[in-house]
Amino acid sequence: MSAFTFGQSNPGNLKIPNTRQPQKPQVEVPAASAKPKQTVANSETVTVTRVQTAHPLSQRISVNEAGDISIKGTTKLYVTIDDQNHVNYYYNKKGGSEGGASVVSFQVNKNVADEIRKVAVPQKRAKANPNLPEIADPTKSNSAFGLPANYIDKLEKGAVKGTGKVETPK
Amino acid sequence: MADTIQENIDNSYLFGCVKYKENYTFYLMPIAYWILNHIAYDPTYNPDDWKDGFIFRDNILNVEDDNIELFIQAIEVDKIDIDTVNVKEYGLGNIFLFLIDFDSKTFISYFDDISIEEYLPNESWIGKFDDPIKYMPKEFVDKISNS
Numbered sequence: 001m002s003a004f005t006f007g008q009s010n011p012g013n014l015k016i017p018n019t020r021q022p023q024k025p026q027v028e029v030p031a032a033s034a035k036p037k038q039t040v041a042n043s044e045t046v047t048v049t050r051v052q053t054a055h056p057l058s059q060r061i062s063v064n065e066a067g068d069i070s071i072k073g074t075t076k077l078y079v080t081i082d083d084q085n086h087v088n089y090y091y092n093k094k095g096g097s098e099g100g101a102s103v104v105s106f107q108v109n110k111n112v113a114d115e116i117r118k119v120a121v122p123q124k125r126a127k128a129n130p131n132l133p134e135i136a137d138p139t140k141s142n143s144a145f146g147l148p149a150n151y152i153d154k155l156e157k158g159a160v161k162g163t164g165k166v167e168t169p170k
Numbered sequence: 171m172a173d174t175i176q177e178n179i180d181n182s183y184l185f186g187c188v189k190y191k192e193n194y195t196f197y198l199m200p201i202a203y204w205i206l207n208h209i210a211y212d213p214t215y216n217p218d219d220w221k222d223g224f225i226f227r228d229n230i231l232n233v234e235d236d237n238i239e240l241f242i243q244a245i246e247v248d249k250i251d252i253d254t255v256n257v258k259e260y261g262l263g264n265i266f267l268f269l270i271d272f273d274s275k276t277f278i279s280y281f282d283d284i285s286i287e288e289y290l291p292n293e294s295w296i297g298k299f300d301d302p303i304k305y306m307p308k309e310f311v312d313k314i315s316n317s
Contacts, residue, residue: 055282056264076182076201078283093285122215123202128224130181134202137284138212146201146283148182 045107045160050079051090054100061104063164069106071156074149078136081113086141097168104166112158120145175250175260184281185250186268186302187310190238194310199248202226204268204286206233206277211289234291238272252313263315269302278302 052058060072071077080086087103094101120133123146133151136144147155175198183198197203205211208231217229228244230237250262257263269278275295279287280302287297303311 053282055280058282074180094282122212123200123205124208124212124215124226125220125224126182126200126202127226128222135212138214139210146182149180 044110045163046082046110046113047084047105048079048081048108048113048155048159049084049087049103049105050077051087051094052102052104053094061106061164063104063106063166067106067162067164069104069156069159069164071152074152076134076146076148077152077155078144078146079155080141081116081143081145083141083143086137086144089140091169097170102166102168104164106165107160107163108155109158109160112154115154116145116147116151117143175255178248179260179262179265183248183265184268185262185266185314186270187266187306188242188245188270188272189274190242190272192273194307195242196250196252197245197248198250198262199245201281201284201286203245203248204270204279204281205289206270206291206295207289208232211286232291252310257314263303266303266314269305271305276305278305 050061052061060077061069062072063069080090087105091101091103116133120135121129122138123134123136125132126134126146131148131150133148134146136146138144178198181200183200184204185196185198186204188195188197202208208215210232215231217226228240230241230244233241250257255262267280269276271277277287277290277295277297278300279285279297280300285299287299290297303315306314
């Protein structure tokens with residue numbers, strides 16, 4: 001439990017390494033069976049990240065051993081696109097690994113991210129636009145979104161296979 | 171007839187309670203409606219920029235002492251009567267995430283994805299990230315909780 005009073009700044013003081021993706025991320029593409037993994041430069045993907053916690057509604061994205069992701073549920077999924085500072089901020093706020101938080105990330109085709117940014121509406125407009133992404137926590141990030149079911153589906157389909165990972169930075 | 175409650179749940183509306191003058195009233199609303207201070211939360215938002223006829227919360231962007239009743243009026247459409255709605259059948263206990271207590275100026279949020287408990291009307295309020303069920307009288311806990 002944490003308490004805030006008006007105007008109080010983020011009390012989290014844990015530090016985690018900045019793992020911002022390079023401008024042109026190197027995406028590991030698993031090759032067939034016994035062949036060595038291929039690594040290809042890919043400027044057509046972006047990093048989607050979600051901080052997940054022990055909260056009963058939080059564990060939405062899972063990553064299997066092959067690095068493929070699956071997303072559970074159809075209610076709004078809150079993710080951050082290419083904003084490692086926001087991820088660090090929220091991970092620390094949730095107590096980091098000691099607090100049971102983890103950082104789930106994967107690469108997604110850039111066109112999916114571009115569409116989300118283009119059509120997203122302020123959260124206040126959600127009633128009028130239930131099928132559009134909403135802009136989340138805009139003073140903390142310009143790239144955090146709540147995705148409705150149709151965009152969760154696009155995200156899942158646009159995810160680059162084998163790029164999912166779960167991290168618990170110290 | 172369409173099941174509006176289920177439709178709203180499917181559209182990610184969230185369940186919570188407003189306490190005002192010792193009365194507990196329940197609402198199922200989108201996350202934005204639970205945020206008390208939108209001037210702090212989303213300072214660039216200007217209602218005049220939107221011409222589609224949709225008005226957010228009667229344009230009450232910060233819920234302060236002088237507009238509490240207007241706020242309650244604005245969210246009337248989202249009120250849930252827990253004596254007539256089958257709370258357990260809808261699973262509303264799973265998404266019971268907020269308590270706005272205007273009497274004690276305390277805002278409890280258990281919304282894990284955004285720290286909306288930070289966006290308070292003024293310095294006289296206290297915001298906490300915690301399970302609001304802990305702060306509810308037993309008579310309501312029995313009706314809301316799934317167990």
